[in-house]
Amino acid sequence: MGDSQLKLSNQICFPIYSVSRLITKAYKPFLDKMGITYPQYLVLMVLWENDGIIVNQITEKLLLNTNTLSPMLKRMEKMELIERNRSEKDERSVIIKLTAKGKELKKQAADIPNELGKVLVSENVEVSDIMHLKGVLNEWIEILSENKES
Amino acid sequence: MGDSQLKLSNQICFPIYSVSRLITKAYKPFLDKMGITYPQYLVLMVLWENDGIIVNQITEKLLLNTNTLSPMLKRMEKMELIERNRSEKDERSVIIKLTAKGKELKKQAADIPNELGKVLVSENVEVSDIMHLKGVLNEWIEILSENKES
Protein backbone atom coordinates (compact mmCIF):
# COMPACT_ATOMS: atom_id res chain seq x y z
CA MET A 1 0.00 0.00 0.00
CA GLY A 2 2.53 2.52 1.20
CA ASP A 3 5.79 3.65 -0.26
CA SER A 4 7.68 0.49 0.53
CA GLN A 5 6.62 -1.17 -2.69
CA LEU A 6 8.20 1.61 -4.68
CA LYS A 7 11.61 0.89 -3.22
CA LEU A 8 14.23 -0.38 -5.63
CA SER A 9 14.89 -3.59 -3.79
CA ASN A 10 11.21 -4.41 -3.51
CA GLN A 11 10.51 -4.53 -7.20
CA ILE A 12 11.58 -7.29 -9.50
CA CYS A 13 12.62 -4.88 -12.25
CA PHE A 14 15.77 -3.49 -10.70
CA PRO A 15 17.36 -6.73 -9.50
CA ILE A 16 16.89 -8.45 -12.80
CA TYR A 17 18.08 -5.46 -14.79
CA SER A 18 21.19 -5.09 -12.65
CA VAL A 19 22.07 -8.76 -12.51
CA SER A 20 21.69 -9.00 -16.25
CA ARG A 21 24.25 -6.22 -16.67
CA LEU A 22 26.54 -7.67 -14.01
CA ILE A 23 26.48 -11.09 -15.65
CA THR A 24 27.29 -9.47 -18.97
CA LYS A 25 30.29 -7.89 -17.32
CA ALA A 26 31.36 -11.26 -15.94
CA TYR A 27 31.39 -12.62 -19.50
CA LYS A 28 33.27 -9.65 -20.88
CA PRO A 29 36.88 -10.72 -20.18
CA PHE A 30 36.29 -13.97 -22.05
CA LEU A 31 34.50 -12.34 -24.95
CA ASP A 32 37.14 -9.63 -25.23
CA LYS A 33 39.71 -12.31 -25.96
CA MET A 34 37.51 -13.42 -28.84
CA GLY A 35 36.93 -9.86 -30.00
CA ILE A 36 33.15 -10.09 -29.81
CA THR A 37 30.36 -8.56 -27.79
CA TYR A 38 27.81 -10.31 -25.65
CA PRO A 39 24.90 -10.11 -28.12
CA GLN A 40 27.26 -11.24 -30.87
CA TYR A 41 28.16 -14.22 -28.70
CA LEU A 42 24.48 -15.11 -28.48
CA VAL A 43 24.16 -14.96 -32.27
CA LEU A 44 27.20 -17.18 -32.65
CA MET A 45 25.77 -19.70 -30.19
CA VAL A 46 22.63 -19.87 -32.30
CA LEU A 47 24.66 -20.38 -35.44
CA TRP A 48 26.96 -22.98 -33.89
CA GLU A 49 23.83 -25.00 -33.22
CA ASN A 50 22.13 -24.18 -36.51
CA ASP A 51 24.30 -22.84 -39.27
CA GLY A 52 22.76 -21.47 -42.45
CA ILE A 53 19.47 -20.29 -41.00
CA ILE A 54 17.74 -17.09 -42.08
CA VAL A 55 17.59 -13.84 -40.14
CA ASN A 56 14.02 -14.44 -39.06
CA GLN A 57 14.94 -17.71 -37.39
CA ILE A 58 17.60 -15.92 -35.39
CA THR A 59 15.12 -13.27 -34.29
CA GLU A 60 12.85 -16.03 -33.00
CA LYS A 61 15.56 -17.76 -31.02
CA LEU A 62 16.96 -14.59 -29.46
CA LEU A 63 13.65 -12.72 -29.14
CA LEU A 64 15.24 -9.79 -30.96
CA ASN A 65 13.91 -7.90 -33.96
CA THR A 66 15.55 -7.17 -37.26
CA ASN A 67 16.03 -3.55 -36.25
CA THR A 68 18.55 -4.87 -33.74
CA LEU A 69 19.85 -7.85 -35.66
CA SER A 70 20.30 -6.43 -39.15
CA PRO A 71 22.93 -3.86 -38.20
CA MET A 72 24.57 -6.35 -35.84
CA LEU A 73 24.82 -9.01 -38.53
CA LYS A 74 26.33 -6.45 -40.89
CA ARG A 75 29.00 -5.71 -38.30
CA MET A 76 29.62 -9.42 -37.88
CA GLU A 77 29.94 -9.76 -41.63
CA LYS A 78 32.50 -6.98 -41.68
CA MET A 79 34.37 -8.82 -38.92
CA GLU A 80 34.32 -11.86 -41.22
CA LEU A 81 32.51 -14.02 -38.70
CA ILE A 82 29.53 -14.68 -40.98
CA GLU A 83 28.33 -14.37 -44.56
CA ARG A 84 25.00 -12.88 -45.61
CA ASN A 85 23.38 -14.10 -48.79
CA ARG A 86 19.91 -13.80 -50.24
CA SER A 87 18.04 -17.06 -50.46
CA GLU A 88 17.37 -18.20 -54.01
CA LYS A 89 14.17 -19.95 -53.01
CA ASP A 90 12.81 -16.79 -51.41
CA GLU A 91 14.50 -13.56 -52.36
CA ARG A 92 13.17 -11.86 -49.22
CA SER A 93 15.17 -14.10 -46.92
CA VAL A 94 18.80 -13.64 -46.01
CA ILE A 95 20.78 -16.74 -45.15
CA ILE A 96 23.43 -16.39 -42.45
CA LYS A 97 26.38 -18.75 -42.69
CA LEU A 98 29.41 -19.00 -40.43
CA THR A 99 32.79 -18.36 -41.99
CA ALA A 100 35.78 -20.51 -41.09
CA LYS A 101 36.71 -17.81 -38.60
CA GLY A 102 33.22 -17.88 -37.10
CA LYS A 103 33.37 -21.65 -36.73
CA GLU A 104 36.84 -21.45 -35.25
CA LEU A 105 35.60 -19.26 -32.40
CA LYS A 106 33.47 -22.11 -31.14
CA LYS A 107 36.60 -23.85 -29.91
CA GLN A 108 37.68 -20.77 -27.99
CA ALA A 109 34.18 -20.45 -26.56
CA ALA A 110 34.03 -24.05 -25.40
CA ASP A 111 35.57 -23.24 -22.05
CA ILE A 112 33.51 -20.15 -21.30
CA PRO A 113 30.68 -21.91 -19.46
CA ASN A 114 33.12 -23.65 -17.12
CA GLU A 115 35.28 -20.58 -16.65
CA LEU A 116 32.29 -18.45 -15.88
CA GLY A 117 31.05 -21.06 -13.46
CA LYS A 118 34.40 -20.85 -11.67
CA VAL A 119 34.15 -17.08 -11.48
CA LEU A 120 30.66 -17.22 -10.00
CA VAL A 121 31.58 -19.92 -7.52
CA SER A 122 34.66 -18.00 -6.45
CA GLU A 123 32.38 -15.05 -5.79
CA ASN A 124 30.31 -17.34 -3.57
CA VAL A 125 27.37 -17.66 -5.89
CA GLU A 126 25.60 -20.92 -5.06
CA VAL A 127 25.57 -23.43 -7.89
CA SER A 128 22.14 -24.59 -6.79
CA ASP A 129 20.93 -21.00 -7.13
CA ILE A 130 22.26 -20.84 -10.68
CA MET A 131 20.51 -24.04 -11.63
CA HIS A 132 17.26 -23.02 -10.02
CA LEU A 133 17.41 -19.55 -11.53
CA LYS A 134 17.99 -20.99 -14.98
CA GLY A 135 14.91 -23.13 -14.60
CA VAL A 136 12.68 -20.32 -13.41
CA LEU A 137 13.93 -17.87 -16.02
CA ASN A 138 13.45 -20.30 -18.87
CA GLU A 139 9.85 -20.79 -17.75
CA TRP A 140 9.35 -17.06 -17.65
CA ILE A 141 10.70 -16.71 -21.16
CA GLU A 142 8.10 -19.17 -22.35
CA ILE A 143 5.37 -17.31 -20.54
CA LEU A 144 6.37 -13.73 -21.23
CA SER A 145 7.29 -14.18 -24.88
CA GLU A 146 4.16 -16.14 -25.72
CA ASN A 147 1.60 -13.47 -26.47
CA LYS A 148 4.03 -11.11 -28.07
CA GLU A 149 3.84 -12.57 -31.57
CA SER A 150 1.54 -9.83 -32.79
CA MET B 1 32.50 -31.24 -22.01
CA GLY B 2 30.66 -31.45 -25.28
CA ASP B 3 28.61 -28.95 -27.17
CA SER B 4 25.63 -29.09 -24.88
CA GLN B 5 27.02 -26.47 -22.55
CA LEU B 6 27.21 -24.00 -25.41
CA LYS B 7 23.49 -24.22 -26.01
CA LEU B 8 21.51 -21.07 -25.34
CA SER B 9 19.25 -22.65 -22.78
CA ASN B 10 22.14 -24.19 -20.88
CA GLN B 11 23.87 -20.96 -20.04
CA ILE B 12 22.70 -18.43 -17.51
CA CYS B 13 23.48 -15.48 -19.77
CA PHE B 14 20.69 -15.85 -22.29
CA PRO B 15 17.77 -16.46 -19.90
CA ILE B 16 18.65 -13.54 -17.70
CA TYR B 17 19.27 -11.23 -20.63
CA SER B 18 15.97 -12.14 -22.24
CA VAL B 19 13.89 -12.03 -19.10
CA SER B 20 15.33 -8.65 -18.26
CA ARG B 21 14.17 -7.33 -21.62
CA LEU B 22 10.79 -9.06 -21.35
CA ILE B 23 10.19 -7.60 -17.89
CA THR B 24 11.10 -4.17 -19.22
CA LYS B 25 8.46 -4.66 -21.88
CA ALA B 26 5.93 -5.62 -19.25
CA TYR B 27 6.56 -2.30 -17.50
CA LYS B 28 6.38 -0.28 -20.70
CA PRO B 29 2.60 0.28 -20.93
CA PHE B 30 2.59 1.78 -17.44
CA LEU B 31 5.65 3.91 -18.00
CA ASP B 32 4.35 5.12 -21.35
CA LYS B 33 1.39 6.66 -19.54
CA MET B 34 3.87 8.58 -17.43
CA GLY B 35 5.98 9.51 -20.44
CA ILE B 36 9.16 8.02 -19.03
CA THR B 37 11.51 5.17 -19.86
CA TYR B 38 12.47 2.25 -17.69
CA PRO B 39 15.91 3.58 -16.64
CA GLN B 40 14.32 6.97 -15.95
CA TYR B 41 11.81 5.19 -13.73
CA LEU B 42 14.69 3.70 -11.76
CA VAL B 43 16.22 7.14 -11.29
CA LEU B 44 12.90 8.51 -10.11
CA MET B 45 12.52 5.67 -7.62
CA VAL B 46 15.90 6.53 -6.19
CA LEU B 47 14.94 10.19 -5.94
CA TRP B 48 11.52 9.49 -4.43
CA GLU B 49 13.38 7.74 -1.63
CA ASN B 50 16.23 10.25 -1.42
CA ASP B 51 15.65 13.62 -3.00
CA GLY B 52 18.50 16.08 -3.38
CA ILE B 53 21.35 13.59 -3.64
CA ILE B 54 24.32 14.06 -5.95
CA VAL B 55 24.93 12.24 -9.22
CA ASN B 56 27.55 10.00 -7.69
CA GLN B 57 25.08 8.69 -5.13
CA ILE B 58 22.70 7.77 -7.91
CA THR B 59 25.44 5.91 -9.76
CA GLU B 60 26.08 3.85 -6.62
CA LYS B 61 22.46 2.92 -6.11
CA LEU B 62 21.80 2.00 -9.73
CA LEU B 63 25.25 0.58 -10.49
CA LEU B 64 25.43 2.87 -13.50
CA ASN B 65 28.21 5.26 -14.47
CA THR B 66 28.08 8.93 -15.25
CA ASN B 67 28.55 8.19 -18.93
CA THR B 68 25.07 6.71 -18.81
CA LEU B 69 23.54 8.93 -16.16
CA SER B 70 24.75 12.39 -17.19
CA PRO B 71 22.99 12.43 -20.56
CA MET B 72 19.95 10.77 -19.02
CA LEU B 73 19.69 13.34 -16.26
CA LYS B 74 19.98 16.10 -18.82
CA ARG B 75 17.05 14.63 -20.70
CA MET B 76 15.08 14.39 -17.47
CA GLU B 77 15.89 18.01 -16.74
CA LYS B 78 14.61 19.00 -20.16
CA MET B 79 11.44 17.03 -19.38
CA GLU B 80 11.18 19.11 -16.21
CA LEU B 81 11.24 16.08 -13.94
CA ILE B 82 14.37 17.17 -12.08
CA GLU B 83 16.69 20.11 -11.52
CA ARG B 84 20.47 19.96 -11.73
CA ASN B 85 22.52 22.35 -9.63
CA ARG B 86 26.17 22.50 -8.63
CA SER B 87 26.75 22.01 -4.95
CA GLU B 88 28.08 25.11 -3.19
CA LYS B 89 30.00 23.05 -0.68
CA ASP B 90 31.77 21.12 -3.43
CA GLU B 91 31.68 22.64 -6.87
CA ARG B 92 32.46 19.27 -8.44
CA SER B 93 29.18 17.75 -7.30
CA VAL B 94 25.83 18.17 -9.00
CA ILE B 95 22.75 17.99 -6.83
CA ILE B 96 19.67 16.41 -8.36
CA LYS B 97 16.32 17.60 -7.04
CA LEU B 98 12.83 16.52 -8.06
CA THR B 99 10.56 19.19 -9.51
CA ALA B 100 6.89 19.33 -8.56
CA LYS B 101 6.20 17.38 -11.73
CA GLY B 102 8.75 14.76 -10.75
CA LYS B 103 7.23 14.39 -7.32
CA GLU B 104 3.75 14.22 -8.79
CA LEU B 105 4.69 11.16 -10.84
CA LYS B 106 5.17 9.19 -7.66
CA LYS B 107 1.42 9.09 -7.19
CA GLN B 108 0.91 7.72 -10.67
CA ALA B 109 3.65 5.16 -10.06
CA ALA B 110 2.19 3.97 -6.79
CA ASP B 111 0.02 1.37 -8.50
CA ILE B 112 2.65 0.01 -10.85
CA PRO B 113 3.97 -2.74 -8.55
CA ASN B 114 0.47 -4.10 -7.99
CA GLU B 115 -0.54 -3.74 -11.62
CA LEU B 116 2.58 -5.47 -12.79
CA GLY B 117 1.99 -8.20 -10.27
CA LYS B 118 -1.46 -8.72 -11.76
CA VAL B 119 0.00 -8.93 -15.25
CA LEU B 120 2.57 -11.53 -14.21
CA VAL B 121 0.02 -13.58 -12.28
CA SER B 122 -2.38 -13.46 -15.22
CA GLU B 123 0.44 -14.86 -17.33
CA ASN B 124 0.76 -17.68 -14.80
CA VAL B 125 4.00 -16.51 -13.26
CA GLU B 126 4.17 -17.96 -9.75
CA VAL B 127 4.23 -15.35 -7.00
CA SER B 128 6.51 -17.60 -4.98
CA ASP B 129 8.92 -17.64 -7.91
CA ILE B 130 8.95 -13.85 -8.02
CA MET B 131 9.67 -13.61 -4.31
CA HIS B 132 12.37 -16.23 -4.45
CA LEU B 133 13.94 -14.72 -7.54
CA LYS B 134 14.04 -11.30 -5.94
CA GLY B 135 15.90 -12.76 -2.99
CA VAL B 136 18.44 -14.60 -5.06
CA LEU B 137 19.03 -11.70 -7.41
CA ASN B 138 19.52 -9.19 -4.62
CA GLU B 139 22.17 -11.50 -3.15
CA TRP B 140 23.87 -11.72 -6.53
CA ILE B 141 23.91 -7.95 -6.82
CA GLU B 142 25.76 -7.77 -3.52
CA ILE B 143 28.24 -10.38 -4.64
CA LEU B 144 28.80 -9.35 -8.23
CA SER B 145 29.00 -5.63 -7.63
CA GLU B 146 31.36 -5.93 -4.67
CA ASN B 147 34.78 -6.06 -6.25
CA LYS B 148 33.95 -3.66 -9.03
CA GLU B 149 34.71 -0.48 -7.12
CA SER B 150 38.10 -0.08 -8.76
Next chain:
DNA sequence: TATATTTGCATCGTACACGATTTAATAGTA
Protein backbone atom coordinates in the same frame (compact mmCIF):
# COMPACT_ATOMS: atom_id res chain seq x y z
C1' DT C 1 -4.55 -12.57 -63.50
C1' DA C 2 -4.78 -8.07 -61.28
C1' DT C 3 -4.88 -6.39 -56.72
C1' DA C 4 -4.62 -6.55 -51.82
C1' DT C 5 -2.28 -8.50 -47.99
C1' DT C 6 1.40 -10.56 -45.75
C1' DT C 7 6.14 -11.48 -44.97
C1' DG C 8 11.28 -10.72 -44.42
C1' DC C 9 14.49 -7.49 -43.99
C1' DA C 10 16.43 -2.86 -43.73
C1' DT C 11 16.42 1.86 -42.15
C1' DC C 12 15.52 5.85 -39.11
C1' DG C 13 15.32 8.19 -34.71
C1' DT C 14 15.83 8.05 -29.82
C1' DA C 15 17.64 6.24 -25.62
C1' DC C 16 20.45 3.68 -23.15
C1' DA C 17 25.25 1.08 -21.70
C1' DC C 18 29.97 1.41 -21.19
C1' DG C 19 35.26 1.80 -21.92
C1' DA C 20 38.19 5.57 -22.33
C1' DT C 21 39.40 10.27 -21.95
C1' DT C 22 38.89 15.11 -20.43
C1' DT C 23 38.15 18.95 -17.29
C1' DA C 24 37.66 21.29 -13.17
C1' DA C 25 37.69 21.23 -8.21
C1' DT C 26 39.30 19.39 -3.95
C1' DA C 27 42.45 16.87 -0.99
C1' DG C 28 46.88 15.31 0.18
C1' DT C 29 51.74 15.94 0.74
C1' DA C 30 56.57 17.33 0.50
Next chain:
DNA sequence: TACTATTAAATCGTGTACGATGCAAATATA
Protein backbone atom coordinates in the same frame (compact mmCIF):
# COMPACT_ATOMS: atom_id res chain seq x y z
C1' DT D 1 52.79 27.11 -0.41
C1' DA D 2 53.63 24.54 -4.71
C1' DC D 3 52.85 20.31 -6.64
C1' DT D 4 50.68 15.85 -7.10
C1' DA D 5 46.91 12.78 -6.62
C1' DT D 6 42.19 12.04 -6.25
C1' DT D 7 37.47 12.86 -7.14
C1' DA D 8 32.95 14.25 -9.60
C1' DA D 9 30.92 15.04 -13.93
C1' DA D 10 30.85 15.38 -18.58
C1' DT D 11 32.08 13.95 -23.18
C1' DC D 12 33.29 10.80 -27.03
C1' DG D 13 32.88 6.66 -29.78
C1' DT D 14 30.82 2.24 -30.52
C1' DG D 15 27.27 -1.05 -29.99
C1' DT D 16 23.05 -2.43 -28.80
C1' DA D 17 17.45 -2.14 -28.08
C1' DC D 18 13.26 -0.95 -30.03
C1' DG D 19 8.98 1.61 -31.97
C1' DA D 20 7.84 3.14 -36.38
C1' DT D 21 8.23 3.16 -41.17
C1' DG D 22 9.68 1.71 -45.83
C1' DC D 23 10.28 -1.57 -49.52
C1' DA D 24 10.44 -5.50 -52.34
C1' DA D 25 9.13 -10.32 -52.84
C1' DA D 26 5.78 -13.79 -52.06
C1' DT D 27 1.14 -15.18 -51.11
C1' DA D 28 -3.81 -14.83 -50.95
C1' DT D 29 -8.00 -13.65 -52.90
C1' DA D 30 -11.45 -11.68 -55.70
